[in-house]
Amino acid sequence: MNIIIFGTGILGRRYFLETRENVLFFVDNDAAMWGRMCEGLNVKSPEVLLDVAFDKVVVAIANGEPVVAQLKQMGIPGEKIQVYTVRIKPRRAWRG
Numbered sequence: 001m002n003i004i005i006f007g008t009g010i011l012g013r014r015y016f017l018e019t020r021e022n023v024l025f026f027v028d029n030d031a032a033m034w035g036r037m038c039e040g041l042n043v044k045s046p047e048v049l050l051d052v053a054f055d056k057v058v059v060a061i062a063n064g065e066p067v068v069a070q071l072k073q074m075g076i077p078g079e080k081i082q083v084y085t086v087r088i089k090p091r092r093a094w095r096g
Contacts, residue, residue: 007061008038015060060084
């Protein structure tokens with residue numbers, strides 16, 4: 001399965017390191033990241049999604065809803081979009 005990760009921040013890197021699936025590259029809306037490397041993979045513009053074959057794009061950012069809408073507006077089918085979420089354990093209150 002060929003996967004593209006949307007997001008080069010903590011969640012994108014975490015998804016990559018946890019899964020080690022067949023990730024082709026990262027995409028990000030931040031133009032300053034395009035052409036750079038993230039975890040040894042190229043970072044590209046989301047527009048390349050229109051020209052490359054892939055099975056799944058994983059949205060790995062904190063608020064993924066706008067990106068999901070962006071991908072659907074670009075014509076990416078919903079069944080190819082997966083949102084990566086992380087459950088954070090609440091901290092216990094400090095009692096001093």
